[in-house]
Amino acid sequence: MLTVFYYALALTFCAFFALLKWNSLRYSRKGMPPGSLGWPFVGETLKFLTQGPDFMKESRSRYGNLFKTHALGCPIVVSMDPDVNRYILLNEAKGLVPGYPDSMRKILGTNIAEVHGAIHKRIRGSLLSLIGPIAVKDRLLPEVDEFMRSYLDNWGGKVIDLQEKTVEMAFFISMKAVVENEPNSFVESFKATFDSMALGTISLPIKIPGTQYYRGLKAREKVVTMLRELLAKRRASSATHDDILDHLMRNEDGKHKLDDEEIIEQIITILYSGYETVSTTTMMAIKYLCDNPSVLQAIRDEHFAIQQKKMPEERISWDDYKNMSLTRAVILETMRLASVVAGVMRRTTTNDIELNGFIIPKGWRVYVYTRETNFDPFIYEEPFTFNPWRWVEKKDLESHNHNMLFGAGGRVCPGKEWGMLKISLFLHYFVTRYRWEEAEGNKQLMKFPRVLAPEGLHIRITNY
Numbered sequence: 001m002l003t004v005f006y007y008a009l010a011l012t013f014c015a016f017f018a019l020l021k022w023n024s025l026r027y028s029r030k031g032m033p034p035g036s037l038g039w040p041f042v043g044e045t046l047k048f049l050t051q052g053p054d055f056m057k058e059s060r061s062r063y064g065n066l067f068k069t070h071a072l073g074c075p076i077v078v079s080m081d082p083d084v085n086r087y088i089l090l091n092e093a094k095g096l097v098p099g100y101p102d103s104m105r106k107i108l109g110t111n112i113a114e115v116h117g118a119i120h121k122r123i124r125g126s127l128l129s130l131i132g133p134i135a136v137k138d139r140l141l142p143e144v145d146e147f148m149r150s151y152l153d154n155w156g157g158k159v160i161d162l163q164e165k166t167v168e169m170a171f172f173i174s175m176k177a178v179v180e181n182e183p184n185s186f187v188e189s190f191k192a193t194f195d196s197m198a199l200g201t202i203s204l205p206i207k208i209p210g211t212q213y214y215r216g217l218k219a220r221e222k223v224v225t226m227l228r229e230l231l232a233k234r235r236a237s238s239a240t241h242d243d244i245l246d247h248l249m250r251n252e253d254g255k256h257k258l259d260d261e262e263i264i265e266q267i268i269t270i271l272y273s274g275y276e277t278v279s280t281t282t283m284m285a286i287k288y289l290c291d292n293p294s295v296l297q298a299i300r301d302e303h304f305a306i307q308q309k310k311m312p313e314e315r316i317s318w319d320d321y322k323n324m325s326l327t328r329a330v331i332l333e334t335m336r337l338a339s340v341v342a343g344v345m346r347r348t349t350t351n352d353i354e355l356n357g358f359i360i361p362k363g364w365r366v367y368v369y370t371r372e373t374n375f376d377p378f379i380y381e382e383p384f385t386f387n388p389w390r391w392v393e394k395k396d397l398e399s400h401n402h403n404m405l406f407g408a409g410g411r412v413c414p415g416k417e418w419g420m421l422k423i424s425l426f427l428h429y430f431v432t433r434y435r436w437e438e439a440e441g442n443k444q445l446m447k448f449p450r451v452l453a454p455e456g457l458h459i460r461i462t463n464y
Protein backbone atom coordinates (compact mmCIF):
# COMPACT_ATOMS: atom_id res chain seq x y z
CA MET A 1 0.00 0.00 0.00
CA LEU A 2 2.81 2.31 1.08
CA THR A 3 4.68 1.54 -2.18
CA VAL A 4 1.68 2.69 -4.23
CA PHE A 5 1.62 5.89 -2.22
CA TYR A 6 5.35 6.51 -2.91
CA TYR A 7 4.85 5.78 -6.61
CA ALA A 8 1.94 8.24 -6.74
CA LEU A 9 4.01 10.86 -4.90
CA ALA A 10 6.97 10.36 -7.23
CA LEU A 11 4.66 10.57 -10.25
CA THR A 12 3.09 13.79 -8.94
CA PHE A 13 6.57 15.31 -8.47
CA CYS A 14 7.65 14.23 -11.95
CA ALA A 15 4.45 15.68 -13.47
CA PHE A 16 4.96 18.89 -11.50
CA PHE A 17 8.56 19.37 -12.67
CA ALA A 18 7.72 18.36 -16.25
CA LEU A 19 4.97 20.97 -16.20
CA LEU A 20 7.33 23.55 -14.74
CA LYS A 21 9.88 22.77 -17.44
CA TRP A 22 7.31 22.47 -20.25
CA ASN A 23 7.74 25.97 -21.61
CA SER A 24 11.53 25.82 -21.28
CA LEU A 25 11.62 22.53 -23.18
CA ARG A 26 9.14 23.71 -25.80
CA TYR A 27 10.94 26.94 -26.57
CA SER A 28 14.50 26.00 -25.67
CA ARG A 29 17.13 27.03 -28.25
CA LYS A 30 20.85 27.59 -28.01
CA GLY A 31 21.98 31.18 -27.58
CA MET A 32 18.68 32.65 -26.38
CA PRO A 33 18.60 35.35 -23.70
CA PRO A 34 18.36 34.16 -20.08
CA GLY A 35 15.05 34.24 -18.21
CA SER A 36 12.16 32.12 -17.04
CA LEU A 37 9.22 31.02 -19.17
CA GLY A 38 7.04 30.05 -16.18
CA TRP A 39 4.08 27.73 -16.37
CA PRO A 40 2.62 26.21 -19.54
CA PHE A 41 0.20 28.50 -21.38
CA VAL A 42 -0.02 31.15 -18.64
CA GLY A 43 3.76 31.62 -18.38
CA GLU A 44 4.48 34.59 -16.12
CA THR A 45 1.37 36.56 -17.16
CA LEU A 46 0.14 37.11 -13.61
CA LYS A 47 3.46 38.57 -12.40
CA PHE A 48 3.78 40.58 -15.62
CA LEU A 49 0.39 42.21 -15.19
CA THR A 50 0.21 42.61 -11.42
CA GLN A 51 3.83 43.49 -10.60
CA GLY A 52 4.56 45.20 -13.93
CA PRO A 53 7.51 47.57 -13.54
CA ASP A 54 8.77 45.76 -10.40
CA PHE A 55 8.71 42.44 -12.25
CA MET A 56 10.77 44.05 -15.05
CA LYS A 57 13.30 45.51 -12.62
CA GLU A 58 13.63 42.25 -10.68
CA SER A 59 14.09 40.26 -13.90
CA ARG A 60 16.69 42.74 -15.10
CA SER A 61 18.70 42.48 -11.91
CA ARG A 62 18.62 38.69 -12.27
CA TYR A 63 19.18 38.26 -16.00
CA GLY A 64 20.39 41.55 -17.47
CA ASN A 65 18.88 44.07 -19.88
CA LEU A 66 17.64 41.45 -22.33
CA PHE A 67 15.64 38.54 -20.90
CA LYS A 68 12.97 36.11 -21.96
CA THR A 69 9.61 35.53 -20.38
CA HIS A 70 6.19 34.16 -21.38
CA ALA A 71 3.17 36.39 -20.95
CA LEU A 72 -0.22 37.06 -22.53
CA GLY A 73 -0.09 33.76 -24.37
CA CYS A 74 3.25 34.07 -26.12
CA PRO A 75 7.01 33.88 -25.55
CA ILE A 76 8.51 37.36 -25.27
CA VAL A 77 11.98 38.86 -25.09
CA VAL A 78 11.98 42.03 -23.01
CA SER A 79 14.55 44.66 -23.92
CA MET A 80 15.39 47.32 -21.34
CA ASP A 81 18.56 48.62 -22.96
CA PRO A 82 17.90 52.05 -24.54
CA ASP A 83 20.47 51.52 -27.32
CA VAL A 84 19.07 48.10 -28.20
CA ASN A 85 15.55 49.56 -28.07
CA ARG A 86 16.52 52.24 -30.52
CA TYR A 87 18.23 49.71 -32.76
CA ILE A 88 15.05 47.59 -32.81
CA LEU A 89 12.81 50.53 -33.72
CA LEU A 90 15.18 51.69 -36.43
CA ASN A 91 15.56 48.26 -38.03
CA GLU A 92 12.14 47.10 -39.10
CA ALA A 93 13.66 46.11 -42.47
CA LYS A 94 15.72 43.43 -40.67
CA GLY A 95 12.49 41.61 -39.78
CA LEU A 96 11.39 43.31 -36.54
CA VAL A 97 7.83 44.38 -37.38
CA PRO A 98 5.07 45.63 -35.02
CA GLY A 99 3.84 42.67 -32.99
CA TYR A 100 0.85 43.69 -30.93
CA PRO A 101 -1.23 41.02 -29.12
CA ASP A 102 -3.59 38.80 -31.14
CA SER A 103 -6.72 40.42 -29.69
CA MET A 104 -5.55 43.79 -31.01
CA ARG A 105 -4.51 42.46 -34.43
CA LYS A 106 -7.72 40.50 -35.02
CA ILE A 107 -10.03 43.34 -33.95
CA LEU A 108 -8.18 46.24 -35.55
CA GLY A 109 -7.87 44.39 -38.86
CA THR A 110 -5.36 45.30 -41.54
CA ASN A 111 -4.47 48.58 -39.87
CA ILE A 112 -1.19 50.44 -40.20
CA ALA A 113 0.65 48.16 -37.74
CA GLU A 114 -0.11 45.15 -39.95
CA VAL A 115 1.39 46.49 -43.16
CA HIS A 116 5.06 46.81 -44.03
CA GLY A 117 7.41 48.05 -46.71
CA ALA A 118 5.84 49.86 -49.68
CA ILE A 119 2.23 49.47 -48.44
CA HIS A 120 3.15 50.93 -45.04
CA LYS A 121 4.82 53.84 -46.82
CA ARG A 122 1.66 54.57 -48.82
CA ILE A 123 -0.73 54.27 -45.83
CA ARG A 124 1.58 56.34 -43.60
CA GLY A 125 1.98 58.95 -46.35
CA SER A 126 -1.80 59.26 -46.60
CA LEU A 127 -2.05 59.55 -42.82
CA LEU A 128 0.62 62.24 -42.63
CA SER A 129 -1.14 64.29 -45.30
CA LEU A 130 -4.33 64.13 -43.17
CA ILE A 131 -3.05 64.61 -39.62
CA GLY A 132 0.68 65.40 -39.87
CA PRO A 133 2.25 68.72 -38.79
CA ILE A 134 1.36 70.58 -42.03
CA ALA A 135 -2.30 69.50 -41.82
CA VAL A 136 -2.33 70.56 -38.16
CA LYS A 137 -1.04 74.02 -38.99
CA ASP A 138 -3.12 74.59 -42.12
CA ARG A 139 -6.38 72.81 -41.39
CA LEU A 140 -6.85 71.21 -37.98
CA LEU A 141 -5.89 74.06 -35.64
CA PRO A 142 -9.08 76.20 -35.97
CA GLU A 143 -11.24 73.13 -35.53
CA VAL A 144 -9.43 72.02 -32.34
CA ASP A 145 -9.70 75.57 -30.98
CA GLU A 146 -13.42 75.83 -31.67
CA PHE A 147 -14.06 72.41 -30.16
CA MET A 148 -12.14 73.07 -26.90
CA ARG A 149 -13.67 76.50 -26.49
CA SER A 150 -17.19 75.09 -26.42
CA TYR A 151 -16.39 71.71 -24.82
CA LEU A 152 -14.94 73.44 -21.77
CA ASP A 153 -17.96 75.73 -21.32
CA ASN A 154 -19.95 75.80 -18.07
CA TRP A 155 -17.86 73.47 -15.95
CA GLY A 156 -17.75 75.93 -13.03
CA GLY A 157 -19.59 74.89 -9.84
CA LYS A 158 -19.57 71.20 -10.76
CA VAL A 159 -17.87 68.03 -9.63
CA ILE A 160 -16.77 66.13 -12.72
CA ASP A 161 -15.03 62.86 -13.43
CA LEU A 162 -11.96 64.15 -15.25
CA GLN A 163 -11.19 60.73 -16.71
CA GLU A 164 -14.64 60.47 -18.28
CA LYS A 165 -14.42 64.01 -19.64
CA THR A 166 -10.96 63.61 -21.16
CA VAL A 167 -11.93 60.28 -22.75
CA GLU A 168 -15.00 61.93 -24.26
CA MET A 169 -12.95 64.91 -25.44
CA ALA A 170 -10.32 62.72 -27.12
CA PHE A 171 -12.93 60.74 -29.02
CA PHE A 172 -15.26 63.56 -30.06
CA ILE A 173 -12.48 65.78 -31.32
CA SER A 174 -11.06 63.05 -33.60
CA MET A 175 -14.55 62.11 -34.73
CA LYS A 176 -15.32 65.72 -35.63
CA ALA A 177 -12.17 65.86 -37.74
CA VAL A 178 -13.10 62.62 -39.50
CA VAL A 179 -16.77 63.44 -40.17
CA GLU A 180 -18.08 66.93 -39.65
CA ASN A 181 -21.78 67.68 -39.20
CA GLU A 182 -23.04 64.19 -38.42
CA PRO A 183 -25.95 64.31 -35.94
CA ASN A 184 -25.12 63.83 -32.24
CA SER A 185 -27.25 60.68 -32.13
CA PHE A 186 -24.98 59.06 -34.75
CA VAL A 187 -21.77 60.18 -33.02
CA GLU A 188 -22.98 58.94 -29.60
CA SER A 189 -24.02 55.53 -30.89
CA PHE A 190 -20.81 55.22 -32.94
CA LYS A 191 -18.77 56.02 -29.80
CA ALA A 192 -20.55 53.32 -27.78
CA THR A 193 -19.80 50.72 -30.49
CA PHE A 194 -16.23 51.96 -30.97
CA ASP A 195 -15.58 51.80 -27.19
CA SER A 196 -16.76 48.21 -27.08
CA MET A 197 -14.41 47.43 -29.98
CA ALA A 198 -11.48 49.23 -28.29
CA LEU A 199 -12.06 47.31 -25.01
CA GLY A 200 -11.86 44.06 -26.94
CA THR A 201 -8.39 44.91 -28.22
CA ILE A 202 -6.96 44.67 -24.71
CA SER A 203 -8.61 41.39 -23.70
CA LEU A 204 -7.65 37.72 -23.80
CA PRO A 205 -8.48 36.40 -27.28
CA ILE A 206 -11.16 33.90 -26.21
CA LYS A 207 -13.83 33.80 -28.89
CA ILE A 208 -16.84 32.70 -26.84
CA PRO A 209 -20.10 34.69 -26.65
CA GLY A 210 -20.05 36.86 -23.53
CA THR A 211 -16.29 37.54 -23.47
CA GLN A 212 -14.91 41.04 -23.94
CA TYR A 213 -12.99 39.80 -26.98
CA TYR A 214 -16.12 38.37 -28.62
CA ARG A 215 -18.00 41.62 -28.00
CA GLY A 216 -15.02 43.49 -29.49
CA LEU A 217 -15.13 41.40 -32.69
CA LYS A 218 -18.88 41.99 -33.04
CA ALA A 219 -18.43 45.70 -32.39
CA ARG A 220 -15.77 45.87 -35.10
CA GLU A 221 -18.25 44.39 -37.61
CA LYS A 222 -20.74 47.09 -36.62
CA VAL A 223 -18.14 49.87 -36.81
CA VAL A 224 -17.21 48.74 -40.33
CA THR A 225 -20.89 48.61 -41.37
CA MET A 226 -21.54 52.10 -39.99
CA LEU A 227 -18.52 53.47 -41.86
CA ARG A 228 -19.56 51.72 -45.10
CA GLU A 229 -22.99 53.32 -44.81
CA LEU A 230 -21.37 56.69 -44.27
CA LEU A 231 -19.29 56.27 -47.44
CA ALA A 232 -22.41 55.29 -49.41
CA LYS A 233 -24.33 58.28 -48.02
CA ARG A 234 -21.55 60.66 -49.06
CA ARG A 235 -21.43 59.19 -52.57
CA ALA A 236 -25.19 59.53 -52.98
CA SER A 237 -25.20 63.18 -51.93
CA SER A 238 -24.01 66.28 -53.73
CA ALA A 239 -23.20 68.12 -50.46
CA THR A 240 -19.57 69.15 -49.98
CA HIS A 241 -17.55 68.61 -46.81
CA ASP A 242 -14.21 69.64 -45.42
CA ASP A 243 -13.21 66.69 -43.27
CA ILE A 244 -10.86 63.70 -43.30
CA LEU A 245 -13.42 61.37 -44.86
CA ASP A 246 -13.90 63.81 -47.73
CA HIS A 247 -10.13 64.15 -48.23
CA LEU A 248 -9.76 60.38 -48.26
CA MET A 249 -12.57 59.96 -50.80
CA ARG A 250 -11.43 62.77 -53.09
CA ASN A 251 -7.76 61.80 -52.83
CA GLU A 252 -6.62 65.04 -54.37
CA ASP A 253 -2.89 64.48 -54.21
CA GLY A 254 -3.32 61.10 -55.97
CA LYS A 255 -0.07 59.87 -54.41
CA HIS A 256 -1.61 57.84 -51.63
CA LYS A 257 -4.75 56.48 -53.27
CA LEU A 258 -6.72 54.18 -50.97
CA ASP A 259 -9.60 51.84 -51.82
CA ASP A 260 -12.79 51.74 -49.70
CA GLU A 261 -11.54 49.03 -47.35
CA GLU A 262 -8.31 50.96 -46.78
CA ILE A 263 -10.28 54.16 -46.15
CA ILE A 264 -12.26 52.37 -43.43
CA GLU A 265 -9.08 50.97 -41.85
CA GLN A 266 -7.51 54.43 -41.99
CA ILE A 267 -10.45 55.95 -40.12
CA ILE A 268 -10.33 53.22 -37.47
CA THR A 269 -6.56 53.84 -37.10
CA ILE A 270 -7.06 57.60 -36.65
CA LEU A 271 -9.81 57.16 -34.08
CA TYR A 272 -8.02 54.38 -32.18
CA SER A 273 -4.41 55.59 -32.11
CA GLY A 274 -5.08 59.08 -30.84
CA TYR A 275 -7.66 58.08 -28.25
CA GLU A 276 -6.25 56.75 -24.98
CA THR A 277 -2.86 58.42 -25.39
CA VAL A 278 -4.44 61.89 -25.62
CA SER A 279 -7.09 61.36 -22.93
CA THR A 280 -4.68 59.88 -20.39
CA THR A 281 -2.02 62.53 -20.92
CA THR A 282 -4.60 65.31 -20.50
CA MET A 283 -5.96 63.78 -17.31
CA MET A 284 -2.51 63.23 -15.83
CA ALA A 285 -1.29 66.73 -16.79
CA ILE A 286 -4.15 68.25 -14.80
CA LYS A 287 -3.44 65.94 -11.88
CA TYR A 288 0.26 66.92 -11.83
CA LEU A 289 -0.61 70.62 -12.13
CA CYS A 290 -2.97 70.27 -9.18
CA ASP A 291 -0.19 68.63 -7.13
CA ASN A 292 2.39 71.29 -8.15
CA PRO A 293 0.96 74.79 -7.54
CA SER A 294 4.10 76.63 -8.65
CA VAL A 295 3.98 74.95 -12.07
CA LEU A 296 0.26 75.67 -12.28
CA GLN A 297 0.89 79.35 -11.59
CA ALA A 298 3.62 79.50 -14.24
CA ILE A 299 1.49 77.78 -16.87
CA ARG A 300 -1.44 80.11 -16.05
CA ASP A 301 0.89 83.08 -16.58
CA GLU A 302 1.86 81.67 -19.98
CA HIS A 303 -1.77 81.30 -21.07
CA PHE A 304 -3.00 84.60 -19.65
CA ALA A 305 -0.16 86.35 -21.51
CA ILE A 306 -1.43 84.82 -24.77
CA GLN A 307 -5.04 85.66 -23.94
CA GLN A 308 -4.29 89.28 -23.08
CA LYS A 309 -2.96 89.93 -26.57
CA LYS A 310 -6.22 88.78 -28.16
CA MET A 311 -9.84 89.84 -28.56
CA PRO A 312 -12.26 87.74 -26.44
CA GLU A 313 -13.48 85.56 -29.34
CA GLU A 314 -10.23 85.56 -31.29
CA ARG A 315 -8.84 82.12 -32.16
CA ILE A 316 -5.55 80.68 -30.98
CA SER A 317 -3.10 81.01 -33.87
CA TRP A 318 -0.17 78.78 -34.85
CA ASP A 319 2.23 81.35 -33.39
CA ASP A 320 0.31 81.37 -30.08
CA TYR A 321 0.55 77.59 -29.98
CA LYS A 322 4.27 77.67 -30.75
CA ASN A 323 4.74 80.16 -27.91
CA MET A 324 3.29 77.71 -25.37
CA SER A 325 6.75 76.41 -24.49
CA LEU A 326 6.06 75.65 -20.82
CA THR A 327 2.81 73.91 -21.80
CA ARG A 328 4.70 71.67 -24.22
CA ALA A 329 7.19 70.94 -21.44
CA VAL A 330 4.34 70.09 -19.03
CA ILE A 331 2.93 67.62 -21.57
CA LEU A 332 6.28 65.94 -22.20
CA GLU A 333 7.02 65.77 -18.46
CA THR A 334 3.57 64.25 -17.87
CA MET A 335 4.15 61.59 -20.52
CA ARG A 336 7.55 60.81 -19.01
CA LEU A 337 6.54 60.66 -15.36
CA ALA A 338 3.24 58.84 -15.89
CA SER A 339 4.80 56.68 -18.63
CA VAL A 340 1.66 56.96 -20.72
CA VAL A 341 3.32 54.54 -23.16
CA ALA A 342 5.32 51.93 -21.22
CA GLY A 343 6.74 50.33 -24.33
CA VAL A 344 5.99 49.08 -27.82
CA MET A 345 5.79 45.55 -29.22
CA ARG A 346 7.64 43.99 -32.10
CA ARG A 347 7.78 40.45 -33.48
CA THR A 348 10.37 38.59 -35.50
CA THR A 349 8.97 37.53 -38.85
CA THR A 350 11.21 36.12 -41.50
CA ASN A 351 13.86 34.31 -39.48
CA ASP A 352 15.77 34.16 -36.21
CA ILE A 353 17.37 37.48 -35.35
CA GLU A 354 20.55 38.21 -33.47
CA LEU A 355 20.23 40.93 -30.90
CA ASN A 356 23.09 41.98 -28.66
CA GLY A 357 24.74 38.58 -29.05
CA PHE A 358 21.53 36.60 -28.34
CA ILE A 359 19.25 34.68 -30.71
CA ILE A 360 15.60 35.75 -30.88
CA PRO A 361 13.72 32.90 -32.57
CA LYS A 362 11.39 33.50 -35.50
CA GLY A 363 7.82 34.30 -34.40
CA TRP A 364 8.74 35.62 -30.92
CA ARG A 365 7.51 38.93 -29.56
CA VAL A 366 9.97 41.60 -28.44
CA TYR A 367 8.75 44.04 -25.81
CA VAL A 368 10.68 47.27 -26.36
CA TYR A 369 10.24 48.43 -22.79
CA THR A 370 10.94 52.17 -22.70
CA ARG A 371 9.49 53.01 -19.27
CA GLU A 372 12.79 52.54 -17.39
CA THR A 373 14.57 55.06 -19.63
CA ASN A 374 12.02 57.68 -18.53
CA PHE A 375 13.57 57.44 -15.05
CA ASP A 376 17.22 57.36 -16.06
CA PRO A 377 18.96 59.84 -13.70
CA PHE A 378 21.70 60.49 -16.28
CA ILE A 379 19.11 61.88 -18.69
CA TYR A 380 16.56 63.25 -16.21
CA GLU A 381 18.06 64.65 -13.03
CA GLU A 382 15.88 63.75 -10.01
CA PRO A 383 13.78 61.57 -12.29
CA PHE A 384 10.86 61.10 -9.88
CA THR A 385 10.21 64.84 -9.57
CA PHE A 386 7.68 66.58 -11.79
CA ASN A 387 9.94 69.22 -13.27
CA PRO A 388 8.73 70.48 -16.69
CA TRP A 389 11.47 73.14 -16.76
CA ARG A 390 14.03 70.44 -17.60
CA TRP A 391 12.49 70.38 -21.15
CA VAL A 392 12.76 74.18 -21.44
CA GLU A 393 16.32 74.43 -20.10
CA LYS A 394 17.65 71.51 -22.19
CA LYS A 395 16.11 72.16 -25.59
CA ASP A 396 17.61 69.01 -27.14
CA LEU A 397 15.95 66.72 -24.56
CA GLU A 398 12.92 66.30 -26.81
CA SER A 399 15.09 64.97 -29.63
CA HIS A 400 17.40 62.91 -27.36
CA ASN A 401 18.10 59.47 -28.89
CA HIS A 402 16.75 57.75 -25.80
CA ASN A 403 13.53 59.77 -25.62
CA MET A 404 10.99 57.35 -27.08
CA LEU A 405 7.81 58.90 -25.74
CA PHE A 406 6.49 58.90 -29.33
CA GLY A 407 8.47 55.89 -30.54
CA ALA A 408 11.35 56.11 -33.03
CA GLY A 409 12.31 55.17 -36.56
CA GLY A 410 9.87 54.52 -39.40
CA ARG A 411 6.94 54.12 -37.01
CA VAL A 412 7.49 57.26 -34.97
CA CYS A 413 4.10 58.75 -34.08
CA PRO A 414 2.61 60.65 -37.06
CA GLY A 415 -0.05 62.17 -34.77
CA LYS A 416 2.42 63.77 -32.34
CA GLU A 417 1.71 67.40 -33.26
CA TRP A 418 -2.05 66.91 -33.49
CA GLY A 419 -2.04 65.20 -30.08
CA MET A 420 0.15 67.95 -28.59
CA LEU A 421 -2.17 70.61 -29.97
CA LYS A 422 -5.32 69.01 -28.54
CA ILE A 423 -3.80 68.70 -25.06
CA SER A 424 -2.31 72.24 -25.20
CA LEU A 425 -5.63 73.85 -26.13
CA PHE A 426 -7.52 71.82 -23.55
CA LEU A 427 -5.06 73.13 -20.94
CA HIS A 428 -5.34 76.68 -22.33
CA TYR A 429 -9.09 76.92 -21.81
CA PHE A 430 -9.05 74.89 -18.61
CA VAL A 431 -6.42 76.86 -16.68
CA THR A 432 -7.64 80.28 -17.82
CA ARG A 433 -11.27 79.57 -16.95
CA TYR A 434 -11.18 77.41 -13.83
CA ARG A 435 -9.67 76.57 -10.48
CA TRP A 436 -10.06 73.03 -9.24
CA GLU A 437 -9.25 70.61 -6.44
CA GLU A 438 -9.45 66.86 -6.14
CA ALA A 439 -12.68 65.58 -4.61
CA GLU A 440 -12.47 63.12 -1.72
CA GLY A 441 -12.59 59.38 -2.24
CA ASN A 442 -10.60 58.97 -5.47
CA LYS A 443 -8.93 55.56 -5.64
CA GLN A 444 -5.19 55.30 -6.28
CA LEU A 445 -4.25 55.59 -9.96
CA MET A 446 -2.99 52.53 -11.81
CA LYS A 447 0.19 53.05 -13.82
CA PHE A 448 0.70 49.64 -15.52
CA PRO A 449 -0.09 48.10 -17.99
CA ARG A 450 -2.23 51.22 -18.64
CA VAL A 451 -2.54 54.51 -16.80
CA LEU A 452 -6.05 54.41 -15.34
CA ALA A 453 -8.17 55.89 -12.55
CA PRO A 454 -10.03 52.70 -11.52
CA GLU A 455 -13.20 54.52 -10.43
CA GLY A 456 -12.62 57.85 -12.10
CA LEU A 457 -10.75 60.99 -11.05
CA HIS A 458 -13.27 63.36 -9.54
CA ILE A 459 -12.46 67.06 -9.25
CA ARG A 460 -14.41 70.02 -7.88
CA ILE A 461 -14.37 73.00 -10.25
CA THR A 462 -14.97 76.71 -9.65
CA ASN A 463 -14.81 79.62 -12.07
CA TYR A 464 -11.50 81.47 -12.07
Ligand code: HEM
Nearest residue numbers: 112270273274277278341344405406407411413414415419
Ligand atom coordinates in the same frame (compact mmCIF):
# COMPACT_ATOMS: atom_id res chain seq x y z
C1 HEM B 1 -0.31 62.61 -27.73
C2 HEM B 1 -0.20 61.41 -27.38
C3 HEM B 1 0.41 60.30 -28.21
C4 HEM B 1 1.39 59.45 -27.81
C5 HEM B 1 2.11 59.43 -26.47
C6 HEM B 1 1.65 58.56 -28.94
C7 HEM B 1 2.62 57.58 -28.93
C8 HEM B 1 2.92 56.77 -30.01
C9 HEM B 1 3.99 55.81 -30.03
C10 HEM B 1 4.93 55.47 -28.88
C11 HEM B 1 3.99 55.23 -31.27
C12 HEM B 1 4.95 54.16 -31.79
C13 HEM B 1 4.29 52.80 -31.85
C14 HEM B 1 5.19 51.71 -32.36
O1 HEM B 1 6.36 51.95 -32.64
O2 HEM B 1 4.71 50.57 -32.46
C15 HEM B 1 2.90 55.82 -32.02
C16 HEM B 1 2.55 55.46 -33.30
C17 HEM B 1 1.41 55.91 -33.92
N1 HEM B 1 0.59 56.94 -33.51
FE1 HEM B 1 0.74 57.98 -31.80
N2 HEM B 1 0.79 58.86 -29.95
C18 HEM B 1 0.02 59.93 -29.56
C19 HEM B 1 -0.96 60.55 -30.30
C20 HEM B 1 -1.40 60.14 -31.53
C21 HEM B 1 -2.47 60.76 -32.28
C22 HEM B 1 -3.31 61.97 -31.86
C23 HEM B 1 -2.63 60.04 -33.41
C24 HEM B 1 -3.64 60.34 -34.47
C25 HEM B 1 -4.09 59.55 -35.35
C26 HEM B 1 -1.63 58.97 -33.40
C27 HEM B 1 -1.44 58.02 -34.38
C28 HEM B 1 -0.41 57.08 -34.41
C29 HEM B 1 -0.25 56.09 -35.48
C30 HEM B 1 -1.17 55.90 -36.68
C31 HEM B 1 0.90 55.36 -35.17
C32 HEM B 1 1.50 54.19 -35.98
C33 HEM B 1 2.47 54.74 -37.01
C34 HEM B 1 3.07 53.68 -37.92
O3 HEM B 1 2.90 52.49 -37.66
O4 HEM B 1 3.71 54.09 -38.89
N3 HEM B 1 -0.90 59.08 -32.24
N4 HEM B 1 2.28 56.78 -31.23
